[in-house]
Amino acid sequence: MKVRTDIVKMYKEIHGWVGIVSGLALFIAFYAGAITMFEEPLQRWATPPAQLAPPVPLERTQELIDRVLAAHPEAADDYQVHLQTGPERPARMTWETDLPGGGGHHEHEIWYAALSPDGALQVTRQGPSPVAELVDVLHQQVGLPFPHEVAMPIMGAVALLYTIAIVSGLIVLLPSLVKDLFAVRIGRNVKRMWLDVHNVLGLFSLPFHLIMALTAIIFAFHDQFYDAQGAAFGGAPPPEAAVAGPAPEADRSVLGPMGVTARLAEQAPGFQPVEIGYGVGRNGIPTVRVSGRDERYGLRGPTLGFAELDPYTGDLTGTDYMPGHQDGWSATVTSFFALHFGNFGGAPVRWSYFLLGIAGAFLFYTGNLLWIESRRRRERKAGAVQQTRSTKVLAVLTVGVPLGCVAGISVTIAAAKPFGASATEGLHSVVYYAVFLAFTGWALVRGASRAGSELLAATALAALSVPATTLLTMGLHPPVVPIVDFLSLILAFALLIMFRRTALRARGGPADSVWANTPQLAATQQG
Structure with a gap:
């Protein structure tokens, strides 16, 4: 040429x-x-052997959750159940607490829970090594x-x-x-x-x-792009406190881990759940968020995609970040993340x-x-x-x-x-x-x-x-x-x-x- x-x-x-x-x-x-x-x-490789008892079988997870919430009620706001465990996930259940720092900055402290062979609750702060996170930063x-x-x-x-x-x-x-x-x-x-x-x-x-x-340009100026999009195509979302939602159903219990995985398998058989996040959202409404992957599709996060479920029925309510279940716009946005992270194939x-x-x-x-x-x-x-x-x-x-x-x-x-x-x-x-x-x-x-x-x-x-x-x-x-x-x-x-x-x-x-x-x-x- x-x-x-x-x-x-x-x-x-x-x-x-x-x-x-x-x-x-x-x-x-x-x-x-x-x-x-x-x-x-x-x-x-970097994480030391856990000092906790081995993770309880998935069938006993609800027992662990009940014991933790009774001893540490603050965990109810946001806790995770790990369906796949190992050195990097040494416990079946974890939760975070905030450590206030200077200038309004908050660091997080992660807690890990298990049941000893005699049924006693074990709680520790020992978790996966942070060296991989440093390399990512x-x-x-x-x-x-x-x-x-x-x-x-x-x-x-x-x-x-x-x-x-x-x-x-x-x-x-x-x-x-x-x-x-x-x-x-x-x-x-x-x-x-x-x-x-x-x-x-x-x-x-x-x-x-x-x-x-x-x-990389998209990631660096992610907030600016979304602000511009909001200004061009719609106003800012209403404040969280102003968003109306159904009140918590006092006579119904939140679906446990076994129920969540069963309902998810019915609705998305190709999706492999790794973690279930339980929390409390707007107006005290319980939330359930499942993290996992589907090898056939790219993922929104470096290693995982996400799905939101109804906390009582287990029906899928949010699939914007769920591989294989996204609409065209969400799949397009996810493709940028997947291409950068190389989390497909x-x-x-x-x-x-x-x-x-x-x-x-x-x-x-x-x-x-x-x-x-x-x-x-x-x-x-x-x-x-x-x-x-x-x-x-x-x-x-x-x-x-x-x-x-x-x-x-x-x-x-x-x-x-x-x-x-x-x-x-x-x-x-x-x-x-x-x-x-x-x-x-x-x-x-x-x-x-x-x-x-x-x-x-x-x-x-x-x-x-x-x-x-x-x-x-x-x-x-x-x-x-x-x-x-x-x-x-x-x-x-x-x-x-x-x-x-x-x-x-x-x-x-x-x-x-x-x-x-x-x-x-x-x-x-x-x-």
Whole structure:
């Protein structure tokens, strides 16, 4: 395809600068996002064995509920019955209480209930490890340690830049699309090799990146879109207190878990319920909400869809978020969530999204390498004998930020088992950001060339700390999900290969490169 040279040049500049501005944040989002494809296995791996008695059989769940509500009446406002239990769901029944914090912010405390073999009620706050939730927050907020309402608009701006980078990069690639489609030329021309790798990764994952960019924008500005929709097509909903509804039926009891699952199986046989949420809604009306999945359809949440039932009859009353039972508009909205989360098609799609996420992170890394190499050659042609400060700073950040992210996530995951029941999201966050800032600071002090090989070796050790933790804690924390250790070993092996290649590059690469350990500035080559 013929595209004018001046147009290609303009879009090349746009692609380069937009990629530089957003690339490091996108690396964190994609790497953490790839890990969230296995959020539930990671939660099972990290969660310590429960100190509660085994979950009661589903047939005895109503007995457990009655005992809990008698001892903790505050739980009646909102509690969950878990139909599928395991390390990540260690109890049949849970509920939350608010912990007031400063500035009107409220944190939640989760309680878990069981019945001991002698019938005594057991209640504890020990639940699933929060490390998987932290990784998801890093993904959502592109690694920013800000409150969610502050980080999300920034993430949206990054997603907009990401979209511009995709479009401009495609225009740049069009003239040589056929000739260079499958070309990855490995040789002495390092810039050409990285360009080929960058182009191949970007082109073959183009649909995936378009989906990620557009859905990320929707998530970031979700509230603004709905406010605009409300202003354009209808007024704001009436206040909750003003909504009329039928009074609670005093002579009828709310349907228990066995009744809910039986009625749901009659009405939606393909829907697999995972959790039943009981609560009290407007005007004291009981509510029943069932979370579950249907492998044939995409889901509104990362792993689950939702259905609302009549609390007395079990009839379906709300299916806007229920896979396979939505109207056209709801199904369309859900498709944006499903395409972003990759929660359709089972394990093959999850593995595909995982690999595409890792490839996406590498795409942004190679983009930075290309900018640095291009700037080095441009500066040398202009007669410069030293790298400019901007080139050096970007090289340092290209080393420190991605490796700090990878090492920080590995170390905080490894810390989950030693932390045990004392683990909190705040504690895991401290571990992650301590490692991340230490790596970035080390790169700033040592420079890109020395820090590159040093931090790659340290990151490989951080990845190895995950299976090492499994071995060291086998007595107290038997391994249940080997995939976490297996993937960490593969990561460590890949990092060691990169360490060797980086060390060779530092010793034998161009003397005026920011990656050279002992640059020899040849001023005599000018002119």
